[in-house]
Amino acid sequence: MGRPRATRLRRALLDWYAENKRDLPWRRTHDPYAVWLSEVMLQQTRVDTVVPYYARFLRAFPTVHALAEATEGDVLALWSGLGYYRRARLLHEGARHVARVCGGAFPADAAGLRTIPGIGPYTAGAVASIAFGKPAPLVDGNVARVLARLFAIEDDVRGAAGLARVWALAGELVDEGAPGEWNQALMELGAMVCTPRAPRCSACPAHTSCDARAKGLQGSLPILRAKARPKAEARVAVVATRGDLVLLARRKSSLRFGGMWEPPGAEGTDPGVLGDLAGVSLARLREIGSVVHVLSHRRLEVMVYAAHLARAPRPAIDAAEYDLRALVRPSELGAHGLSTLARKILARANVA
DNA sequence: AACACGGGGTA
DNA sequence: TACCCAGTGTT
Numbered sequence: 114m115g116r117p118r119a120t121r122l123r124r125a126l127l128d129w130y131a132e133n134k135r136d137l138p139w140r141r142t143h144d145p146y147a148v149w150l151s152e153v154m155l156q157q158t159r160v161d162t163v164v165p166y167y168a169r170f171l172r173a174f175p176t177v178h179a180l181a182e183a184t185e186g187d188v189l190a191l192w193s194g195l196g197y198y199r200r201a202r203l204l205h206e207g208a209r210h211v212a213r214v215c216g217g218a219f220p221a222d223a224a225g226l227r228t229i230p231g232i233g234p235y236t237a238g239a240v241a242s243i244a245f246g247k248p249a250p251l252v253d254g255n256v257a258r259v260l261a262r263l264f265a266i267e268d269d270v271r272g273a274a275g276l277a278r279v280w281a282l283a284g285e286l287v288d289e290g291a292p293g294e295w296n297q298a299l300m301e302l303g304a305m306v307c308t309p310r311a312p313r314c315s316a317c318p319a320h321t322s323c324d325a326r327a328k329g330l331q332g333s334l335p336i337l338r339a340k341a342r343p344k345a346e347a348r349v350a351v352v353a354t355r356g357d358l359v360l361l362a363r364r365k366s367s368l369r370f371g372g373m374w375e376p377p378g379a380e381g382t383d384p385g386v387l388g389d390l391a392g393v394s395l396a397r398l399r400e401i402g403s404v405v406h407v408l409s410h411r412r413l414e415v416m417v418y419a420a421h422l423a424r425a426p427r428p429a430i431d432a433a434e435y436d437l438r439a440l441v442r443p444s445e446l447g448a449h450g451l452s453t454l455a456r457k458i459l460a461r462a463n464v465a
Numbered sequence: 466a467a468c469a470c471g472g473g474g475t476a
Numbered sequence: 477t478a479c480c481c482a483g484t485g486t487t
Contacts, residue, residue, distance in 0.1 A: 152482065155481090159481055160482080203484080203485085231485090234484090254481060300482055309479070337480095340479080
């Protein structure tokens with residue numbers, strides 16, 4: 114890339130960003146902990162979704178030390194509904210890593226940050242540049258798309274070769290004087306102007322130096338490979354009640370929804386397994402109806418049953434998917450980490 | 466390199 | 477419906 118072009122691009126985009134950036138909560142701080150939290154929450158998640166979670170989480174755990182001393186259950190409860198729950202467990206683990214291994218202070222460069230659990234190449238670049246002002250590049254979905262267009266990259270920018278090109282370009286382009294602003298400007302452009310479909314080139318501060326636009330390719334770049342469709346998975350689950358209490362089980366941490374609580378269930382269509390999961394024989398299992406829940410790679414169809422528990426089951430449980438059980442008052446569900454699927458199942462049975 | 470991992474907004 | 481979002485870790 115020519116130096117004049119890079120200089121022109123930096124100035125155009127930084128000026129545009131200064132004028133047009135959204136006022137987002139995490140743009141009001143340089144606290145590495147707060148920046149880190151925002152970056153983790155924003156992984157594969159939209160800004161509008163994150164805003165309320167970010168505020169609640171920071172209020173509950175204002176410092177990395179507060180987070181390090183929290184229980185995993187409390188962390189997951191605050192993450193409930195946000196998805197990709199492993200992020201929350203890694204964040205918690207990362208906080209303990211900073212407190213223990215790093216002596217309570219965040220490493221101030223990308224290489225050091227990269228050693229923290231849950232911090233990959235993107236987040237390391239983000240925290241290094243935004244919180245510490247280091248000239249570290251970053252590539253997220255926005256940056257990959259923007260650079261693929263600006264430089265007419267026809268490789269699949271999610272494949273190894275295309276990603277390598279994009280990272281190399283991002284590295285050449287980082288503004289040494291304002292790396293955090295530059296990285297955010299690139300992402301903001303991708304979010305607001307250089308959008309996946311129907312990019313608003315007439316509003317783009319860089320449209321005069323966009324190779325894709327010059328070639329008429331702005332609508333067909335970046336080139337993407339199709340994603341696999343979610344595979345269907347049948348499940349059964351039981352909403353077992355005892356008085357006004359409802360039975361929840363905690364999922365093993367290595368599984369999807371790891372560490373989260375839900376009405377116990379199992380893969381398959383046989384409700385016969387539900388008695389063991391509930392801890393007592395379930396004489397009268399009522400079929401309530403099904404709930405469909407789509408993840409990025411799975412389409413879960415859960416047949417929901419209801420039952421009354423004759424007695425309280427033991428908390429210990431030896432099952433494929435669960436390691437703990439508890440009877441919970443519906444008004445106290447908020448203290449547990451429930452996935453959105455778990456909430457749908459409870460709602461289907463008119464609990465909560 | 467491919468896959469697992471949530472949930473929701475947009476066209 | 478299809479796409480994809482301020483990605484990371486595992487296989």
